[in-house]
Amino acid sequence: xxxxxxxxxxxxILVTIATIVFIGINEPDRQDEFKGAFLGRSIEVGxxxxxxxxxxxxxxxxxxxxxxxxxxxKEFFENRLRDLGYAGTMEAYLTxxxxxxRPVKSDPKWPxxxxxxxxxxxxxxxxxxxxxxxxxxxxxxxxxxxVGTEPAAITAVGDTPEERGRSLVEVGAGCIxxxxxxxxxxxxxxxxxxxxxxxxxxxxRESILMPSAVIAEGFSDGIMPQTFGxxxxxxxxxxxxxxxxxxxxx
Amino acid sequence: xxxxxxxxxxxxxxxxxxxxxxxxxxxxxxxxxxxxxVKEARxxxxxxxxxxxxxxxxxxxxxxxxxxxxxxxxQEGATWFTHTFRLGFLSVFFFVVExxxxxxxxxxxxxxxxxxxxxxxxxxxxxxxxxxxxxxHRLGAELMVIVVALHMVxxxxxxxxxxxxxxxxxxxxxxxxxTLFLSFxxxxxxxxxxxxxxxxxxxxxxxxxxxxxxxxxxxxxxxQDISAGGLLRxxxxxxxxxxxxxxxxxxxHYYKVAREHSISLPAAIEEGEAPPAKVAAAKRRIDILPDLxxxxxxxxxxxxxxMVLFMAFVYSAALExxxxxxxxxxxxxAPWYFLWLQGMLKLGDKTWxxxxxxxxxxxxxxxxxxxxxxPSRLAKNRKAGITAGVVVAxxxxxxxxxxxxxxxxxxxxxxxxxxxxxxxxxVGLVRELGYAGLPTGSALPAFLCDxxxxxxxxxxxxxxxxxxxxxxxxxTYPGGEMNHVLAELRDxxxxxxxxxGNNFFDGNLQFTVQDWQSDLKRVSVIVTWLEIPxxxxxxxxxxxxxxxxxxxxxxxDYDLLEWTxxx
Numbered sequence: 001x002x003x004x005x006x007x008x009x010x011x012x013i014l015v016t017i018a019t020i021v022f023i024g025i026n027e028p029d030r031q032d033e034f035k036g037a038f039l040g041r042s043i044e045v046g047x048x049x050x051x052x053x054x055x056x057x058x059x060x061x062x063x064x065x066x067x068x069x070x071x072x073x074k075e076f077f078e079n080r081l082r083d084l085g086y087a088g089t090m091e092a093y094l095t096x097x098x099x100x101x102r103p104v105k106s107d108p109k110w111p112x113x114x115x116x117x118x119x120x121x122x123x124x125x126x127x128x129x130x131x132x133x134x135x136x137x138x139x140x141x142x143x144x145x146x147v148g149t150e151p152a153a154i155t156a157v158g159d160t161p162e163e164r165g166r167s168l169v170e171v172g173a174g175c176i177x178x179x180x181x182x183x184x185x186x187x188x189x190x191x192x193x194x195x196x197x198x199x200x201x202x203x204x205r206e207s208i209l210m211p212s213a214v215i216a217e218g219f220s221d222g223i224m225p226q227t228f229g230x231x232x233x234x235x236x237x238x239x240x241x242x243x244x245x246x247x248x249x250x
Numbered sequence: 251x252x253x254x255x256x257x258x259x260x261x262x263x264x265x266x267x268x269x270x271x272x273x274x275x276x277x278x279x280x281x282x283x284x285x286x287x288v289k290e291a292r293x294x295x296x297x298x299x300x301x302x303x304x305x306x307x308x309x310x311x312x313x314x315x316x317x318x319x320x321x322x323x324x325q326e327g328a329t330w331f332t333h334t335f336r337l338g339f340l341s342v343f344f345f346v347v348e349x350x351x352x353x354x355x356x357x358x359x360x361x362x363x364x365x366x367x368x369x370x371x372x373x374x375x376x377x378x379x380x381x382x383x384x385x386x387h388r389l390g391a392e393l394m395v396i397v398v399a400l401h402m403v404x405x406x407x408x409x410x411x412x413x414x415x416x417x418x419x420x421x422x423x424x425x426x427x428x429t430l431f432l433s434f435x436x437x438x439x440x441x442x443x444x445x446x447x448x449x450x451x452x453x454x455x456x457x458x459x460x461x462x463x464x465x466x467x468x469x470x471x472x473x474q475d476i477s478a479g480g481l482l483r484x485x486x487x488x489x490x491x492x493x494x495x496x497x498x499x500x501x502x503h504y505y506k507v508a509r510e511h512s513i514s515l516p517a518a519i520e521e522g523e524a525p526p527a528k529v530a531a532a533k534r535r536i537d538i539l540p541d542l543x544x545x546x547x548x549x550x551x552x553x554x555x556x557m558v559l560f561m562a563f564v565y566s567a568a569l570e571x572x573x574x575x576x577x578x579x580x581x582x583x584a585p586w587y588f589l590w591l592q593g594m595l596k597l598g599d600k601t602w603x604x605x606x607x608x609x610x611x612x613x614x615x616x617x618x619x620x621x622x623x624x625p626s627r628l629a630k631n632r633k634a635g636i637t638a639g640v641v642v643a644x645x646x647x648x649x650x651x652x653x654x655x656x657x658x659x660x661x662x663x664x665x666x667x668x669x670x671x672x673x674x675x676x677v678g679l680v681r682e683l684g685y686a687g688l689p690t691g692s693a694l695p696a697f698l699c700d701x702x703x704x705x706x707x708x709x710x711x712x713x714x715x716x717x718x719x720x721x722x723x724x725x726t727y728p729g730g731e732m733n734h735v736l737a738e739l740r741d742x743x744x745x746x747x748x749x750x751g752n753n754f755f756d757g758n759l760q761f762t763v764q765d766w767q768s769d770l771k772r773v774s775v776i777v778t779w780l781e782i783p784x785x786x787x788x789x790x791x792x793x794x795x796x797x798x799x800x801x802x803x804x805x806x807d808y809d810l811l812e813w814t815x816x817x
Contacts, residue, residue, distance in 0.1 A: 001297060001541075002295065002296065002297035002540055002541070002544050003296075003297070005544040005545055005547070005548040006295065006544060006548075008548050008551075008552065009544070009547050009548040009551040009552075010551075012548070012551035012552045012554065012555040013551050013555070015555045015558075015559065016551065016554050016555045016558050019555075019558045019559055019562045020382075020558060022562065023379065023382055023562055024378070024379065027378055027379065030381065031375050031376060031378075033807070033810065034374050034375035034381070034810065035375040035376075036805035036807075037805055037806050037807045037808075037810050038371050038374070038375055039803075039805070040769075040803030040804065040805040040806030040807075041571070041803065041806040041808075043770065043801070043803045043806075044770075044800070044801040044802065044803050044806055045571065047766070047770065047772070047801040048799065048800070048801060051799070061766075061767065126572070126574075127364060128367060128368070128572045129572075131368075139767070139769070139770065140767065142768070143767065143768050182702065
């Protein structure tokens with residue numbers, strides 16, 4: 001009886017050791033596989049966060065817009081750190097900029113500063129989400145196109161004023177990056193869903209052209225870009241007002 | 251002059267090399283094995299009778315600290331496998347496994363929401379044997395809950411809680427609670443979605459307690475919602491307070507067994523129902539040295555080998571995405587061993603079903619030996635007790651089923667379909683296709699779903715450069731494994747369309763795959779349907795849509811942390 005037990009015990013120990021050795025031999029490969037998978041998942045999550053929070057200004061694929069520079073470019077990955085005289089890595093630079101925003105504009109032509117995105121600085125994103133976005137942006141590096149960083153012109157798409165206005169609000173001028181209109185959008189500026197019903201068209205026109213004329217309660221001056229007067233045409237502004245009228249009171 | 255160690259050389263001169271060496275070995279062996287010499291140790295391992303008088307095996311139990319914790323012998327009937335199934339022993343075994351693996355994992359873990367999840371990723375992708383240790387810890391925890399619960403069931407049905415073991419039973423119920431809470435508190439530590447929401451649901455029950463509920467919830471969570479404070483509290487519960495309570499109660503529990511009343515004999519033996527020969531055999535002494543020790547070591551090695559094999563080839567502890575306090579996953583459930591509680595909650599009032607009833611159940615459980623003081627342990631004399639036990643066991647199984655997402659409040663049909671194929675967490679049929687299994691095809695007409703869940707008709711027909719698949723139209727199917735998934739999606743949409751009472755008519759689904767950048771594809775799944783708006787009087791259906799966007803990276807193998815059975 002005792003012999004049998006000792007024999008079974010010995011076999012079991014040998015099986016355990018053999019399995020542990022087997023796992024150990026496979027450890028380097030397994031670790032590589034996991035690293036790749038976790039980076040892949042991080043890029044997937046980062047792409048989703050980028051689409052939701054970053055693309056309204058930087059473009060769906062980082063190609064830039066009238067509001068923010070192109071970041072998906074060879075020049076950005078190769079020269080940016082040198083131009084700034086920044087000693088850290090690209091990942092560190094991206095993390096820092098996304099988390100804390102930019103206190104000054106790198107080029108006065110951009111209508112606004114990069115906002116602070118990290119919850120640590122009053123933004124909407126957790127730091128792990130910012131890590132995902134950094135992984136996503138870094139995944140552009142190897143195929144980044146070699147083009148300049150000139151912003152594209154603001155364009156309106158659609159047949160009716162409301163449709164054109166909506167395309168301006170959502171894509172062209174990108175109002176929803178900061179303002180909530182009709183259920184979605186940012187919270188940097190006031191909710192504009194009912195602004196037409198409450199304040200009327202002249203107020204909207206004035207606020208686009210002279211953002212500092214009236215500051216909504218609870219918000220501070222100097223955040224809304226002052227440049228829409230130059231980038232938007234009269235027709236663009238009328239279209240935006242038409243769209244705001246159509247969503248107002250819904 | 252005395253030179254340390256010179257004694258051996260003096261003996262060398264007196265007795266010669268051979269004798270001096272063997273004396274030294276004998277002396278050392280006796281010192282290490284608490285008085286058991288070489289000859290006796292060999293006899294032990296061969297199962298021979300003791301070689302000296304008085305029996306040196308009993309002397310060892312007086313001299314050795316570890317052995318003195320153990321009883322000198324059990325009666326043979328108490329060691330029959332079908333009587334105990336070794337469940338109490340295995341409970342302690344898993345507790346030791348958890349302690350050892352837990353201590354090593356603590357080296358790599360920081361209880362802070364900022365880094366806890368990245369520590370998990372680090373353990374899984376950079377620490378040698380990191381996944382092995384984590385799997386072992388998780389598997390050990392799940393098995394410990396099972397084994398402890400089964401141990402209680404066994405003790406209940408064999409009537410072993412009766413005199414003189416009432417207090418032992420009581421400490422056992424404490425240990426069951428401690429085991430449940432040890433496992434539950436560990437749930438939160440990886441700080442993934444599973445952790446956050448399972449524990450949120452669990453602690454929200456505390457909130458329903460009469461009078462002290464909100465305070466209790468606050469003490470547990472550290473703030474209104476689980477965050478840094480809550481994580482630290484659960485960590486300290488998990489690594490310090492609960493193990494401490496467990497060690498104290500295991501000691502009391504085992505002391506009772508080892509010194510006072512031993513393991514119960516089968517009732518038929520104890521009450522003389524079995525044939526006399528069998529009774530005599532069952533009452534034979536089984537000494538701890540060597541019979542029990544070798545048996546226990548065999549069980550340890552066998553369980554360990556089983557666990558290690560299971561982990562190497564089958565088991566992977568799940569790790570979901572990073573905890574997101576703003577997003578409750580669809581069909582969140584409590585850990586499986588608390589599903590019965592979640593099932594009870596669905597019966598009605600939170601305070602009544604979630605707090606008062608469970609408290610009453612555990613109070614009754616504590617008091618079982620005092621409620622049922624009948625002296626006989628035989629099943630035939632305990633018909634009421636056995637019936638109550640079976641009823642409770644069946645109720646727990648039914649309530650557990652009710653606690654799962656299968657029996658609950660359904661989400662809108664479109665979200666249910668998406669959840670079925672692309673679950674928030676885990677794999678699902680679409681992720682199983684993987685990056686390579688998602689053909690992008692060529693530019694095809696597609697529609698978009700806007701933010702108000704209306705189909706956007708203004709988008710040019712060639713808007714989407716990628717594969718666009720309409721599940722209701724098999725001619726758009728790209729072939730391969732994808733066809734199978736699209737057909738399943740079509741069946742799911744048809745199923746929901748044909749269901750009555752869900753306000754989901756004429757459903758369809760558009761599946762779009764785009765090459766987003768190298769190694770990354772963007773998938774958009776849009777469910778469209780007709781529904782009658784709430785409060786509508788003319789019953790005119792309007793068209794609605796629901797979109798889910800997800801990205802696929804080439805290497806993000808979601809199967810890695812799934813159980814690999816049938817893969």
